Amino acid sequence: MNRRSFAQAVGSAAILSALSKASPRSESESASAGKIMAVAAHPGDGLFTMGALLAQQAGRGGAAVLVNLSLGERGAPKNTPVKLYGEMQRTATEKAARLLGIDAVFLDYPDGQIPCNEESALRVCDAIRGHKPDIVVTHWKGSWHKDHRNCHRIVRDAVFFAGLETLERSRAAHSVSKVFYADNWEDADRFVADTYIDVDPVYEKWLRACDFYPMWRGQTGFFRYNDYYGSLSVMRGCLSGFKHAVALMTDGSQRAQRLQLL
Numbered sequence: 001m002n003r004r005s006f007a008q009a010v011g012s013a014a015i016l017s018a019l020s021k022a023s024p025r026s027e028s029e030s031a032s033a034g035k036i037m038a039v040a041a042h043p044g045d046g047l048f049t050m051g052a053l054l055a056q057q058a059g060r061g062g063a064a065v066l067v068n069l070s071l072g073e074r075g076a077p078k079n080t081p082v083k084l085y086g087e088m089q090r091t092a093t094e095k096a097a098r099l100l101g102i103d104a105v106f107l108d109y110p111d112g113q114i115p116c117n118e119e120s121a122l123r124v125c126d127a128i129r130g131h132k133p134d135i136v137v138t139h140w141k142g143s144w145h146k147d148h149r150n151c152h153r154i155v156r157d158a159v160f161f162a163g164l165e166t167l168e169r170s171r172a173a174h175s176v177s178k179v180f181y182a183d184n185w186e187d188a189d190r191f192v193a194d195t196y197i198d199v200d201p202v203y204e205k206w207l208r209a210c211d212f213y214p215m216w217r218g219q220t221g222f223f224r225y226n227d228y229y230g231s232l233s234v235m236r237g238c239l240s241g242f243k244h245a246v247a248l249m250t251d252g253s254q255r256a257q258r259l260q261l262l
């Protein structure tokens with residue numbers, strides 16, 4: 001097999017097209033909106049950390065899809081069967097996706113046991129080849145949660161597989177232009193925000209979408225997701241000059257810039 005590096009799979013010529021499609025608004029107001037795919041271990045991660053970004057992209061005339069590796073069913077509160085809670089999570093995600101104008105895909109791996117192997121990487125590869133995103137956003141690797149760490153590795157391998165022309169699948173190869181990592185309270189180890197997206201136009205709608213999940217208001221556990229992520233978008237906005245913003249971390253392979261003038 002051609003052992004191209006992840007940086008090569010994501011980068012080089014693809015970076016040029018990404019610059020026209022994916023630059024922050026302050027750098028490129030007139031950039032055309034491309035397609036973003038978010039891949040999350042659990043639906044809550046997808047909506048709370050990446051949902052506003054996806055809604056913003058859809059609202060700008062682009063497209064967005066959320067791929068959920070599991071239903072997060074093992075976060076079920078006492079007295080709610082795990083299977084029922086999984087279906088509640090699926091329903092909440094479908095409602096949220098409709099409200100935000102994005103697509104949602106479910107791969108139905110068991111929560112807590114998302115496998116990091118060639119099979120899961122190839123399934124996400126097939127999703128990438130099918131949806132053809134310009135940009136992929138997923139978990140940062142610095143997480144205490146094994147599903148989040150596995151998701152990070154699965155997506156990196158999937159991006160590599162998706163762009164590999166000589167890897168025959170049912171759909172043709174597709175190169176992702178850029179990969180970013182989401183700002184998640186559970187993935188905070190060595191997370192460094194370096195990209196800020198203005199999500200103010202969709203902020204209120206995004207809050208309503210998050211409210212479809214019982215966990216958003218702390219009904220299933222101790223963590224106050226609504227307070228944390230609602231405030232985080234204000235704090236990130238303060239740092240970036242927007243009213244509300246989502247922060248991302250750029251994949252290391254994309255930090256090199258190719259310029260003729262500084």
Ligand SMILES: [Zn+2]
Pocket residue numbers: 041042045145148
């Ligand atoms: Zn999670």
